[in-house]
Amino acid sequence: MQHTTSVIRIENLCKTYPAALVPALDGLSLDVGQAEIFGLLGPNGAGKTTTINVLCGLLVADAGSATVLEMDTNIQKDSIRKRIGVVPQNIALYPNLSGQENIAFIGRLYGIDAIALKKKAAILLEQFGLTPHTHKRVNRYSGGMKRRLNIIASLLHDPEILILDEPTAGVDVQSRALILNFLKQYRALGKTIVYTSHLLEEAEQICDRIAIVDEGKVILQGVPKQLIQNTPDCRRLEDVFLHYTGRSLRD
Numbered sequence: 001m002q003h004t005t006s007v008i009r010i011e012n013l014c015k016t017y018p019a020a021l022v023p024a025l026d027g028l029s030l031d032v033g034q035a036e037i038f039g040l041l042g043p044n045g046a047g048k049t050t051t052i053n054v055l056c057g058l059l060v061a062d063a064g065s066a067t068v069l070e071m072d073t074n075i076q077k078d079s080i081r082k083r084i085g086v087v088p089q090n091i092a093l094y095p096n097l098s099g100q101e102n103i104a105f106i107g108r109l110y111g112i113d114a115i116a117l118k119k120k121a122a123i124l125l126e127q128f129g130l131t132p133h134t135h136k137r138v139n140r141y142s143g144g145m146k147r148r149l150n151i152i153a154s155l156l157h158d159p160e161i162l163i164l165d166e167p168t169a170g171v172d173v174q175s176r177a178l179i180l181n182f183l184k185q186y187r188a189l190g191k192t193i194v195y196t197s198h199l200l201e202e203a204e205q206i207c208d209r210i211a212i213v214d215e216g217k218v219i220l221q222g223v224p225k226q227l228i229q230n231t232p233d234c235r236r237l238e239d240v241f242l243h244y245t246g247r248s249l250r251d
């Protein structure tokens with residue numbers, strides 16, 4: 001899909017963590033168009049989470065630039081945060097609070113008024129199949145339920161851009177199907193979705209465009225179908241991925 005407006009632009013981002021021997025980001029560039037599902041794909045340690053942390057203002061890069069909705073991630077962090085939702089790789093919920101209490105707490109952090117929050121929460125809990133579990137403590141939730149609640153927590157303020165770090169890692173088949181279906185519905189509302197995964201089949205299925213990241217760089221970016229067509233002897237995105245990232249293990 002050819003996009004007209006870029007809502008995220010990343011140019012030549014570099015980041016080396018203190019004491020690290022190799023850079024986590026080594027001149028990474030990409031752009032994400034409005035209302036697309038964009039997949040950030042790459043092996044372990046490729047730099048996906050680091051990229052997301054720069055986008056949401058948690059980390060300052062050593063060089064390069066990143067803008068979200070034309071705002072600089074170094075300067076306009078607070079304004080960016082109001083308009084994006086971020087689902088971190090590790091579940092960020094209060095285990096001793098119920099689903100409802102978690103939502104109430106996070107909603108207050110966003111300054112959402114109580115009545116609007118209640119309405120929004122009810123819709124999202126229903127959409128994510130959590131209505132029967134609203135009053136259960138989160139430490140009694142399954143992995144898939146926690147992941148779904150974590151996604152709800154990122155949606156309470158109705159963000160224009162949703163960024164998810166490995167949202168389908170370690171969840172059961174039903175949760176995964178529900179999450180992917182939700183992402184498509186959210187896109188249909190004109191929202192933009194950036195998500196990381198190392199599941200190529202899944203990305204091929206739902207992404208409008210992808211970037212393959214390896215060793216802190218984007219080595220390939222485009223529409224999955226076209227990338228498959230343009231790479232010799234490739235029939236699936238997985239073949240393209242191995243063609244460009246090689247077969248050596250990344251432990």
Ligand SMILES: Nc1ncnc2c1ncn2[C@@H]1O[C@H](COP(=O)(O)OP(=O)(O)O)[C@@H](O)[C@H]1O
Binds near residue numbers: 020042047048049
């Ligand atoms: N806080 C940190 N301190 C030092 N090195 C880190 C830190 N976070 C990530 N790294 C390193 O940076 C590289 C990129 O990591 P990351 O962005 O988490 O990759 P991915 O999300 O693609 O698996 C890896 O080599 C990782 O070990």
Ligand SMILES: [Mg+2]
Binds near residue numbers: 050
């Ligand atoms: Mg990661």
